Amino acid sequence: MNELLGHFNYWIVIFLMMMGLYMVIASSNLIKKLIGISVFQASVFILYITFGKITEGSPPIIRDNVDVYSNPLPHVLILTAIVVGVATTSVGLALIVRIKEAYGSTDEDDIHDMDDNDDFHIKNNRSIT
């Protein structure tokens, strides 16, 4: 029982991570893929924060009458990672917007079809440049 609950967080983290990965593989829509990547990313955040937790610990803000503080280092790493994560996601979204302008679609299958069809590609290249 101890073992089961002690590892519960890790298992859920891996489950979430794999759901995110499957979303990236199985969704044909680019925005849905990006949501999958974000889920994957969030699961890593949860893993790090789980490492930092200490039983009966308190948040790492120094106060009187507190002996045990949870580990502040993962908190620092993940705090900055969250902001960097949303900044990089926005670059991904900007790319999707440009793809939509060039191809008229955000669906991976459609885009591959158009790439295979050379006439269409040449015609639409103008709007990219």
Added chain:
Amino acid sequence: MIGNLHLIIDVCLLAFLVLIVFAVMKVTNLFVATMLFGIFSFVTALLFLDLDAVDVAFTEAAVGAGFSTVLMLAALRLSGAVENAKHRHSALGLFIVVLTGAALIYGTSDFPNMGDANAPVQLHLAPEFIQLTQEKIDIPNVVTAVLASFRGYDTFGETVVIFSAGVAVLLLLGMGHVEPKNEPEQNMVLWVVVKPFIALILIFGLYVQFHGDFGAGGGFQAGVIFASGMILYSLVFGEGYARKVISSRILPRLAALGVLIYGVTGLASLLWDKPFLDYNALSSNPVSGQHMGILLVEAGVGLAVFATVLLIFYSFSGVNHNE
């Protein structure tokens, strides 16, 4: 094993997260998926709070649930694809995912139990950080001390990455040019409610910026909160009016200025023959030097994050007006 109440909350929130991700996977409507992902962010923030990571919870609530949802909605508007999120069942993909997951779960069998005070991760660095923060820096929030002082290099790198992401979005989409309409849309209820609300958000942003040494908060959170106030203004009164308040031209400069403040604070210590980003050099008293260094660096981070986040929002909101 962590305390009982904490554990019950932890298990419930994680179960909730799994449910939400299943729902995100299943829905074909991208608008619904985006809103569900916003809920996912909020639940993650609660989970972080339960696991003692107050600063992280704060950031996730401000960034994940606030800004990234607005951003995804803006991208949805521009891509116009709301209903065609087809779900392909990929047998090979499922096989790879199950295989990888099984290997990772096998890997966790060596992990120490959650909350174990003697786990390797708790024995190095963290005790020193907590002790040195009290001795050398003398601010209550250890996370801020580690972020701005002990790991100042790292945070400088992250700030530059955020700035670069802003530049990348600017290059991809441009800022557009939005003229304010002759009259903003009339919506009395929204106006009356939102105006004092924005003032409160901006004051709260300043509080978070300057109170980060003592409680949860700091430049990253404050920058996003401040930008959220402006984004709210833009959503209610129209983009053209928001650009009258803070011009789109000045934003890239503000973002660069934020990174510059950080860098110059680091360079200043070189003048006194100390290593880069050693704040002890900034004052005759090392502890007050640290205080000043952290204040300056956090100000740089706050300014860079605020300007970059708003810049990204302006880029997305200005696209349609390009043509």
